[in-house]
Amino acid sequence: MSKDTYSDLRRGPSVGESDLAPPPKEIIAYELHGNCYLNLTWRCTLRCSFCPKFKNIWTVQGYDLRLHHEPEPEDILDAVGDPPRYREIVFCGLGEPTMRLGVLMEVAGTLKRQNANIRINTDGLANLLYGKDITPRFKGLIDTVSISMNVQNRKLYEQYCRPGLPDAWPAMLDFINKVKTQVPHVIITAIEGLPDVDIQECRDIASKLGVEFRIRHLDVVG
Ligand code: SF4
Numbered sequence: 001m002s003k004d005t006y007s008d009l010r011r012g013p014s015v016g017e018s019d020l021a022p023p024p025k026e027i028i029a030y031e032l033h034g035n036c037y038l039n040l041t042w043r044c045t046l047r048c049s050f051c052p053k054f055k056n057i058w059t060v061q062g063y064d065l066r067l068h069h070e071p072e073p074e075d076i077l078d079a080v081g082d083p084p085r086y087r088e089i090v091f092c093g094l095g096e097p098t099m100r101l102g103v104l105m106e107v108a109g110t111l112k113r114q115n116a117n118i119r120i121n122t123d124g125l126a127n128l129l130y131g132k133d134i135t136p137r138f139k140g141l142i143d144t145v146s147i148s149m150n151v152q153n154r155k156l157y158e159q160y161c162r163p164g165l166p167d168a169w170p171a172m173l174d175f176i177n178k179v180k181t182q183v184p185h186v187i188i189t190a191i192e193g194l195p196d197v198d199i200q201e202c203r204d205i206a207s208k209l210g211v212e213f214r215i216r217h218l219d220v221v222g
Pocket of ligand 1: 043044046047050051052053093094095096123
């Protein structure tokens, strides 16, 4: 992969600007199931074939998550309001939150000082993206990391998730091994309903890695 392509992944949107007509009011934080979800970016290191945003669907549980700019830490903290109100504060998207690692860490630090319980939902490719192990930065700040493994092997991962970086599958598995030494709770998820995805094999991978496993359902967002 060329350096330019890496730069593009780290800088630019992975969907066309024309898809990003601003909604009436941008939603940076939204509440679901007693949790507060944070919408940091639309950018991704993957282009999952099942992703709703590639069908121009940006609505999650009634919240329109289109952004026309990426929020700054103060915008995000203002949008959260009172952190103790929530069971968890979840860095999510409709994009990959670790693509804004500096902002994520700054916001997480402020929230943790207010005793928030913090989760990151991620594709687990941050170490590959940044070319180093970033998981020690999570220690003491992040309570849970949930990694979207999605499928049970590299072939299906490349078929469905269409990574923009080479060797993404082994890098994601390595990320799981590293992050579980830094945070108390690690979950990997897979998608039930995608053809050829074997949920039992996914569960077995989680068991071998010594992390929790959860099922997500195809076409159910949120
Ligand atoms: S990682 Fe999530 S937001 Fe990004 S393309 Fe895949 S499904 Fe969409």
